[in-house]
Amino acid sequence: MIPNVPFEVSIEYVQLLRQAVEEKESEFIRSSMDGVLPADITSVLEELEAEECKYVLQQLDMEVSAEILAELQEDLRKDFLSYFKDEELAAYLEEMDSDDAVDILNELSLEDREKVIAYIHSEEKISNILDLLRYDDDCAGGLMAKELIKVNYNWNVVQCIEEIRRQAENVEKVYTLYVVDDADKLMGKVSLKKIILASDHVRIKDLYDSEVVSVETYLKEEEVSQIMRKYDLEVVPVVNLRGTLVGRITIDDILDVITETVEEERQMMAGISEDVEEADSVWVLSRARLPWLVIGMGGGMLAAQFMGMFDSDISLVPALATFVPLITATGGNVGLQSSSLVLQSLANPSIFEDKLLKRLWKVLLVALMNGLVLSTCVFVINYFVGQAILLAVVVSVALFSVVLLASLLGTITPIVMDKLDLNPALASGPFITIANDLLGLGVYFSVAHLLFF
Amino acid sequence: MIPNVPFEVSIEYVQLLRQAVEEKESEFIRSSMDGVLPADITSVLEELEAEECKYVLQQLDMEVSAEILAELQEDLRKDFLSYFKDEELAAYLEEMDSDDAVDILNELSLEDREKVIAYIHSEEKISNILDLLRYDDDCAGGLMAKELIKVNYNWNVVQCIEEIRRQAENVEKVYTLYVVDDADKLMGKVSLKKIILASDHVRIKDLYDSEVVSVETYLKEEEVSQIMRKYDLEVVPVVNLRGTLVGRITIDDILDVITETVEEERQMMAGISEDVEEADSVWVLSRARLPWLVIGMGGGMLAAQFMGMFDSDISLVPALATFVPLITATGGNVGLQSSSLVLQSLANPSIFEDKLLKRLWKVLLVALMNGLVLSTCVFVINYFVGQAILLAVVVSVALFSVVLLASLLGTITPIVMDKLDLNPALASGPFITIANDLLGLGVYFSVAHLLFF
Known part of the structure; x- marks a missing residue:
């Protein structure tokens, strides 16, 4: 029996957790992680073996474990996914935003990908995922999520609030509502603040802001990052060539792009030929360093x-x-x-x-x-x-x-x-x-x- | 008379603009810049001389020019501020968020700073500015803005909406409402989405989310950046040692911190001793490169x-x-x-x-x-x-x-x-x-x- 200690991102806690996994003490896992932020649980799980990690995830709420899975480091997650059955993975993907689900699917073989998708129940999720899979990783289309709240510019405030209610579960963070015409063409945006302060029957067309910065699906991720930095955007809508609103990119994805670019540059300047870090094995580190040393x-x-x-x-x-x-x-x-x-x-x-x-x-x-x-x-x-x-x-x-x-x-x-x-x-x-x-x-x-x- | 061309971030437009400034064609400036995003105007103004730049700003809306002033590159702005009278600068600062105003004040001599502050009318703005001036540049206190919407956890939804209305003008981007107790201690947060979907008389204490990541005023900017990245935050509340809510830091400021850190690292690794860029003068570039070459x-x-x-x-x-x-x-x-x-x-x-x-x-x-x-x-x-x-x-x-x-x-x-x-x-x-x-x-x-x- 493991004593009832609170969750703490520490080596001691990792040891207790390992013990709990071994002894299948699901009660300890659940109670110590109750109310802990997913990012903190992720830090701890990254210290475990893939199989231990899977057991912990299974003890948690589906929503929390899906978020953790989306946040795990790519190399660990790859290792980790091999322990999952296709239908188990599909259940997690169903809980994620479409962009995170597609990132994970892209780590699988073509065959596994098809199998996993076949187990997803929501038609909407499947169509979103299939849509996103078409885009390259490194362009706006590959970065965007399909989950967003769009409102027709002929609607009034009450209809907007209805739409927010309908989408509330799918779209976790709502920054802005996007205003579209009948053909789904992006017309502008309206902030939640304005919706709150407006009276019920004001029409969106009298409320919305037509000056909206958007990016096209084919734009390179570095350019998206420059645009979001220049205009101080937390989120940017993505449109296709016809101007139809197809998704949105949030700043957290751009922060990842920036961090990766910086690390790539640092490694190139230092003559390291693979994406490695100090924590990697001696073998991986030697292999990454040798090519340039030999040259x-x-x-x-x-x-x-x-x-x-x-x-x-x-x-x-x-x-x-x-x-x-x-x-x-x-x-x-x-x-x-x-x-x-x-x-x-x-x-x-x-x-x-x-x-x-x-x-x-x-x-x-x-x-x-x-x-x-x-x-x-x-x-x-x-x-x-x-x-x-x-x-x-x-x-x-x-x-x-x-x-x-x-x-x-x-x-x-x-x-x-x-x-x-x-x-x-x-x-x-x-x-x-x-x-x-x-x-x-x-x-x-x-x-x-x-x-x- | 300058032809009526639309605004475009281009060398041709810069030339037309210069001509317009020289001939005092304020009509051309106003009409071509109407509805243009401040960040685009900033890019163009950075190609002008400080005096020309001032003339253009004076033709624009106070709100727009304040935003441009806040966004200008630091070295250009320094040069630029010398053309402003204390009361002119004060009027711009009055329009800015407190953190941007303090950034500019920090570029002035102590004496000038006092003089400019004396011309600011709003008591609240002065007290916010004086509060922020106490913090070091590179800690959470130095990064935060005072403008935020806080609500008492005993209030109901209607009272919240009243508070949003009251603050709407001061706080441009509302991401989240912060929930505090009677002593202004940070208790949690509540999203605008929840406010919209809740019925009028629900109390905040039954609605709010007590799991809120906050940072303390003395935290180093790198640590703030790591926390915001880890937890995917667009904004983080800042509390003092007693847990009182004192401000908020938005992700755009953190992006600036990250960019500066990266550039500093690149220059240090390359043995360049000052913050220079290719566009600087031959003299500045030589001076920045010589120390390490001599060593x-x-x-x-x-x-x-x-x-x-x-x-x-x-x-x-x-x-x-x-x-x-x-x-x-x-x-x-x-x-x-x-x-x-x-x-x-x-x-x-x-x-x-x-x-x-x-x-x-x-x-x-x-x-x-x-x-x-x-x-x-x-x-x-x-x-x-x-x-x-x-x-x-x-x-x-x-x-x-x-x-x-x-x-x-x-x-x-x-x-x-x-x-x-x-x-x-x-x-x-x-x-x-x-x-x-x-x-x-x-x-x-x-x-x-x-x-x-």
Whole structure:
């Protein structure tokens, strides 16, 4: 018998819960989780094995467990779904918003998907799900939910309230009512506040706000996110090409999009090739890190071959080799700075952006200035350290050229990648490091060979 | 006379607008902007000079121009406010939500702030503003707005609707009503949907939802953001230490926090020391980039001094120098991967996180695996390229050690920085590059000297 402790998101509670699952103490599970917010239960369940997790879910209200299932991390949920029978899963999907149900269905094989859908009872839910399955994951159609409250612009306030009552169970959070014409074309919106304050027989057409920002089904998720941020929207209606209202996207889905984009960018910049986190297994982490390390190694071996061509120069003037880290590191730093500035512009696109040539011209000016400062500093230091003047000149000239070249390369690469529909963050990772190392060494040894030998 | 074109966010429109400002064609400005969303007008105004911008604002509705002023980019707005008289600014602030008004006041000098506040007429607005000015920018108190609708839990639905009517003008977007007791202590919330569907004389105490997630005024903005994301909230009530309801934070403010955090991280990782963007001037951009480049240069010069100690080794075996780029680049790549994984964990904190020692142990295992793969590859390549076996051994041993050390350094540094309340992203930038270069060279030449000479 497990003592009657309250729910708390803690390791101790996870242990008690495990014990309760093992001993099938459903009473402990139910009572300790009573009234707890689903997001908190989710945090705890993510620490359990899939089979334990299923047992806990079965003890809870259908509505609560459906919400938890929708919130679980994707990799855990996949593992987890294999323990469910098709009809069990269908029952949960029936409780969810259509967009969450479709997200889960998309994680199944085509065959399993069909089977699960066959077990769903509500005709409306099935038609909503089939409709949403048509859209790509990463566009407005793939993000939207079908659950919303729409009212005809010929109705009056009483009819609206009737419609809210009818839909109340399906639509959990009501932000705004969408106003449509007889053909379901989106005409505008009306806030619940206005409905509350209006008298019963006012017509919607005299009440509604025709200035409504909407997005079309095919719009990319990044663009939806930019629009919702720009206009401070918590929810945006989605229309098809004919202007018919087909769904709505809520800000919580957009927050997920933003978080994923940020994590993807961070991993690309760091040269990690899979979506991993510290908590993943050693094997998964190694596998995610190796590809770029191996490519980097290839770059390093190429650099070694290249420098090998200057073997005799190096053995004559070994001090030449000692400035290699300065040259490669500066190239890397400058390149990284340049590409990050481009990434930032790409993340916050403006229609008033400068033309490419003007941007490059500016990059060049900045590089000239920074290159001048750095190479002068290096020259002065080398002079005072007592380095040979000729070597000091070589190092400074090469450094200056590397700053210029790395700036241009770091600016152009992400722009080109973006144009090719590749993730521009890739250009800021090990790729730019390798390119800059080879470029820097090339410039340095060419200058040295010309001036020295 | 300017032709009567419709408003469009385009360069052409900006030019027409400039012309209209110059010729004081207020009619053109008013008619082309009629019914346009404030966010679109803001985009266009950000292309104008501060003085032109002021003239345009003066032609618009007070409510619209106040919203635009609240949305303008901070640097532009600062410039812009210098053209306003204290009483003009006060009139705009009077139209804004208290949190936006306070953001603007915080951009003024203490003296100007007092003067502007003195011109505000509404006693309630003044008291709200003075209350908010007490909080730090980066905590829940500094993010919240005072405008919200609260209802007493003893009231009935009719009294609630009266309160909504009374507050309708102050509170633009009503998401939820907050339920308080006689001492203004937060008891729960009730949705507008429930109010609409309930009959008139139902009491709030029988209707409200006591499970409400709230945040305390002193909570850091990152934590507020995590809470709102976790529980999918569009708005969260703020309470003081006694549990009294003092304000609310809306998701649009949190989106700004997230965007700023992301940009700060990106700039830190890239070694850019100020908040700049591509559109800034050459001078500002150079200044933002130089500090880290100079520090990187310092690192490079140190590396040169260090390698200089091995001058005689290098002139005997010049091939030794050719592997320097491989060693430094691999160290840099591994360090960057490690620190990014830590950054990601810090951005998504979990209470179920592994202990530091367990984390480091895992990092070590991953590094062992990757180090083994890389050094074996390098050895095999060197063997087939016909490199001297002894040199091949030196390079592989050094590479293996560098992978291990860079992994540990890349993991520990951001964790330590975070504990010291410094931005851990700093650890992923040029800092880790320099540390890894020096470390890598140290290991490499020590190993070489031991085995060779």
